Structures are given as C-alpha cells and as structure tokens.
Amino acid sequence: MNIEQEFSEKVQEHLQALTASMKPVLKELIGYDYPKEVVSLEFEIFADGFTQGFPVRAFFMDSNDSEYFVYINGEAQYPSPVEPELLKIEYVYPYELEEKYTNQDEDFDPWSIAINELIQWFSECWREMGGESFQLKANIAPHDNDQAYNLVDSKWEER
Template identity: 25%
Template sequence: MFSVDGYLNSIKANLEKQTDVLVGNLKTIFTYNFSSEIDLIDFSAFIEPTRFELSIRLFSMDKEANEVFHEGDDLTVFAGSEVLTEVEYFQLNESQLDDFFEFYEQNEEVLNTQEQKVFTDWFNQCWEKAGGDGLKIPAYFVFHDDVKSYDLNNKQWIDDDDKWT
C-alpha cells in the first residue's frame, strides 16, 4: 500500500505547494535590519509527525548559543520570527493511519534520513531562490533538538557545536 518513494514524492509535492510562501517570507526576512548582537541565524524546522505538519522558525543567536532578543525602541531592528507556520507535508485518511505507521516503523531508518534530506533540499532551494546567498550573517537550517546543522552558506552538514566556535 505504501512505498518509500511514494511517501517521499508525496512530501516533495506538498512542500512544492508552499515554495512561493517560503520564498516570499525569506525575501522579506532578508530586508530586515538585523541587530548587531546577532552572530548567526538558525532556521529551525519543527516536525509534528502525528499530524504531518512542518513549521519553521527563525532564531537569532549570539556566539554563546543564546537567543538574541531586541528589547529596544527601534522597531526596524529584527531579532526573530515565524518563517512558515504548520503546513501539511503529507495527507492521509484516518482509516490509513495504522497501516501507515506500521509501514513507517518498518522503514524508519531509511525514512528518517530521506525525510530530512527532502526537507533540507527544499529549504535550500527556497533559500537560493530568495537570494539567501546575499545575506551576510551565517545561516543554518536545523531540525529542532538535532545535533547537526546544515550550513546554508557552505552547503554542507556540520556538527551543531561547530557553529558556535
């Protein structure tokens, strides 16, 4: 009933529907006046696997891995925001849930790796389409609570700790 390729292709198709929204949101973010206290930015993906939803939030960080909040009066200074809110990346009828989760459990190792690749590749394509390479702040795409980060400037995965050195 389910296949790895079919599932991944469905995710790609659903994410593609959100490309214009994400690109537009990124373009807007790139126009912001970033606080001088920000050393890097993390685009953190939050995956809700039981509802098949993806949210992406931007965290402005300093080199000590602390989130930077702008508390001044200057409303033009930016510190963080929601980039994409709860978009559905896979659709499934409720009657198929048990079969799907059985399929997922049987293929979990492959699916976890491939899902992350699909999400990362899509975000990176949107990043490039929005002109992210022109942003002068180091930027990363991360999965919430993961130990690695995708360096959007150097197009490679790094240990999360490496971005703080």
C-alpha cells in the same frame, strides 16, 4: 518503487505547494538589517510539525549562542521582519499520509524522510532568494541534532 521513494515524492509535492508562500518570507529574512548582536539565523525542524502546522522555526542567535530579543517598551520581541514560525498553515501534509505508510511497515520512519526532503527544499528556496550572499550565518537542522546544514555555504557541518 519502494514505500520510502513513494513517501518522499509525496512530501516533495506537498512542499512544492508551499514554495510560493515560503520564498517571500525567506527574501524578507535574507534582506533584513538585523541588530549587530544577531550573528546567526538557526532554523530548527520539529518532526511533529509536519502534520500540525509548519515544522520549521527561526531562532535569532547572538555570539554566545543564545536567542536574541529586542526590547521595546520593556517587552521582548523578535529581531525579525517575520514571525519565527515562518508560515501559518494547517500542515505540510495530512496525518493520514504518514499513517498510510506506517501502517504498511511498522519500522517505516516518515520523519527522517520528511526532514531530508524539507532541508533540500528549504535550501533551494533560500538560494533562489539570494541566501548565498547572506552576511550572517544561517543553518537548518532537526531539533537537537549535532549536525546542521549551512544555508550560506550549502554544506553539512558539525555544530
């Protein structure tokens, strides 16, 4: 087994351990009655987040592709039943795991492997919680990427 496969399997193990925590969060997001201004949920993945918390953040977007907020007593709040950070955890996997593989091969790219595994895992959790019947658009993608994975239609798209 090469180090990419080995690292990939380790990331999968760490993500699987988060499934029980992630599913209820996604179920709430999928079942929530959003303000009419919200047309899309955009989940952005921040690569440094794997070893520092949870790398995915939810954005609630309007038809102008701007982040939408609800104002309550003059204070901006997210139009969401859950926090945009989704999970409050120390890390998906410890920094030492990345370090082990980058020390073996200086060209090793842990983030693209981790991001691919995360998108696959996240979309599975999304589908299992009924996400294919979600009435708005929903995508997940690495931060500042020109392609996004459409969670409702289960396919990659330009954005």
